[in-house]
Amino acid sequence: MMVAIAVVPLVLSIGGGVDLANVWRSKAEAQAAADSAVIVAAKYVGTDTGERERLADMYMQANIGDDIDADLTGTNLTKANGRYTYALEFAVETPFLSLMRVTSLDVAVTAVSARANIPLDIVLVLDSSGSMQNDSRMSELKSAVKLFLDQFAGTEAGDAKVQAALIPFDTQVRLDSATMGTYAGNAANPYATTNCATISDATDRAACTAAQAVQDPVVDCTALNWNASSFDRSKCGPLTDGFKLGTARAWDDCGRWSCSTYYYTAYKSGSTYLIDRYYTYSSCEWVWVSSRWGGSWDLVCRDVPYGSATRIYSATITTPATTPLTTKNNDTETANNDLILTQSETWSGCVIDRTQPYDVQNDAPLSAIAATLYPKANCGVGTLLAVQPLTTDLATLKTKVDSMQPSGNTNITIGVQWGMEAFTPTYPLAGANTDARTQKVMIVLTDGNNTQNRWTGGNQAALIDARTTLACGNAKLMNVELYTIRLINGNEALLQGCATDANHYFSVTSASQLTETFREIAERVLRIRIVS
Incomplete structure (x- = not known):
């Protein structure tokens, strides 16, 4: 009987230590979870306080074990003086200490987050x-x-x-x-x-000088379009009317019985240099014309009107701006x-x-x-x-x-x-x-x-x-x-x-x-x- 009585303090001593160890373990686990929760609350980028608290509770719940019976239905998150505080209270059962009618121990954890308070x-x-x-x-x-x-x-x-x-x-x-x-x-x-x-600004001054020296662009005769004829290429020149910007000219190319006429116009459309060619021709032939006295041979000629334009040159004009813009x-x-x-x-x-x-x-x-x-x-x-x-x-x-x-x-x-x-x-x-x-x-x-x-x-x-x-x-x-x-x-x-x-x-x-x-x-x- 004396042995049994002596065992009770020993059980309480050892078992109580186990209970206290469980309490400290649960508290450490809850503290880490509260730290995570308050950091999440502080980092939330929205303005909805309900959503901020929901996120904090969610992180809290996710980071504590099933053995911690924490009530997250209340308001655990608060803010004061620029700091967020997450507080949690719960009880940990103490099976060994219950022999002394201490069935559980209350635990409270608090986590506070702050930002660097500098301007x-x-x-x-x-x-x-x-x-x-x-x-x-x-x-x-x-x-x-x-x-x-x-x-x-x-x-x-x-x-x-x-x-x-x-x-x-x-x-x-x-x-x-x-x-x-x-x-x-x-x-x-x-x-x-x-x-x-x-002009004081050196680059602006250079732009001014360049603008005043700008001349009209000239045709690059080596870059005529693929559909330019040998006649077009033979007449092309940077100073030749019909190829020089803003000019037009016609040339005849005649044989014994016919003439071809080539009409060229060079102009600018937006920032593009264009040359168009128009073509017409006339032909003649001897025709026997009968008459009451017998007849005679007459030379009869006919003209074909100009057709649609053929684009023989197209090039982007890259001259600098010469006028202010609004x-x-x-x-x-x-x-x-x-x-x-x-x-x-x-x-x-x-x-x-x-x-x-x-x-x-x-x-x-x-x-x-x-x-x-x-x-x-x-x-x-x-x-x-x-x-x-x-x-x-x-x-x-x-x-x-x-x-x-x-x-x-x-x-x-x-x-x-x-x-x-x-x-x-x-x-x-x-x-x-x-x-x-x-x-x-x-x-x-x-x-x-x-x-x-x-x-x-x-x-x-x-x-x-x-x-x-x-x-x-x-x-x-x-x-x-x-x-x-x-x-x-x-x-x-x-x-x-x-x-x-x-x-x-x-x-x-x-x-x-x-x-x-x-x-x-x-x-x-x-x-x-x-x-x-």
């Missing part, structure tokens, strides 16, 4: 060119950016200041002319200037200096690249240094949205994003340069955080290659790419964390090199992937972590 300046440099209308690119971009901004909204007392700016670009950017006009200058349009020596569609890839505003025109807020090297630098525009001012220009397209400076009003910025409309071509350089402008404390985009701890983030998204800038157009993307590379390098010298997103198309090597490093470059093959891409960037910027 943020975020600049969104977004391609607004015409190709963004394809494959739902613009609509998907708008949705992704608005959800991205939601992750930084709802700051509370004590939170560091979070600001964002919006830089839509095509080959230009547009300013709010009412408030930013003093930072734009009146450059000379090279195609509206009679004295090229007065608009420019997606098919016109000439250098943008033909859009520079002339004195008689009204400015609508668009600007083009500054004079080099300021086109790739963040130097403030100064009225005393004309090259630092942004050249006023006609808007190539009228739908480009104005840039929006850094602001804490993220709700208003979301409405601006919704107003973006795709049109125009692409100049990534001007987007990056204006992104740098947004980070400066000086106008035109004053408003940068003055806190020395501020983290500067730039996100550059494009769906295509560079096509034109102030000085270059057409198939010379490499020249524009070189300017983009310089702009990206200067942005990184400002300690900007630079993310780049290639949406379906674009120069992969250029965008990889533009990013801070390989981990800051995203290649997106479908517009539907943009929300996930911006979510991942938001997570990195927020630096969500478990704090307790």
Whole structure:
């Protein structure tokens, strides 16, 4: 009997240890699950609080074993002071301790997530060119950016200041002319200037000189169409009427009894040099004509009217522009200096690249240094949205994003340069955080290659790419964390090199992937972590 009594404390001691070990194991398992749940809640990119809690509960349930009887029907997720807290209480059965009438032990776990509480300046440099209308690119971009901004909204007392700016670009950017006009200058349009020596920008000055030296194109007689005859080729000459642009001429080719006439006209249709040939002939023969006195032989001739034209020459005219332009569609890839505003025109807020090297630098525009001012220009397209400076009003910025409309071509350089402008404390985009701890983030998204800038157009993307590379390098010298997103198309090597490093470059093959891409960037910027 004494032995049996002595065994009871031993059983309670050993069994109680087993029960306590089970309690600690269950608590550790639940704590890990709560940590996962609160991180998921903090990373959720939507605004639906019910969905946020549902996801947290789902991750909690998925990461605890069947032996933990946790009640997830209540409100386990709360938010206060910018932190999400996931709390859970449950009981663990204690079969050995039940001998002492302790049938279970209560367990409580709490997980708290927080983001890095540092000031943020975020600049969104977004391609607004015409190709963004394809494959739902613009609509998907708008949705992704608005959800991205939601992750930084709802700051509370004590939170560091979070600001964002919006830089839509095509080959230009547009300013709010009412408030930013003093930072734009009146450059000379090279195609509206009679004295090229007065133009300060060297490349514009060269364009002016070339435009004034432009002559009419001449025919390349070795490139006549396949249906040109030997007679056509024998008459062709760069200064010959009928082959010289804007002239016409006819030639006769006669034999003893017939004549052929070839009529040539050389003209321009749009940007194409055309030469058409028309053909007619006349023939004669002796015909016996009877009469009451016997008859005689008469020479009878007949003329055949001109037939339809035969196109014997067609060539694209590649002479440079010679007149200023007021608009420019997606098919016109000439250098943008033909859009520079002339004195008689009204400015609508668009600007083009500054004079080099300021086109790739963040130097403030100064009225005393004309090259630092942004050249006023006609808007190539009228739908480009104005840039929006850094602001804490993220709700208003979301409405601006919704107003973006795709049109125009692409100049990534001007987007990056204006992104740098947004980070400066000086106008035109004053408003940068003055806190020395501020983290500067730039996100550059494009769906295509560079096509034109102030000085270059057409198939010379490499020249524009070189300017983009310089702009990206200067942005990184400002300690900007630079993310780049290639949406379906674009120069992969250029965008990889533009990013801070390989981990800051995203290649997106479908517009539907943009929300996930911006979510991942938001997570990195927020630096969500478990704090307790």
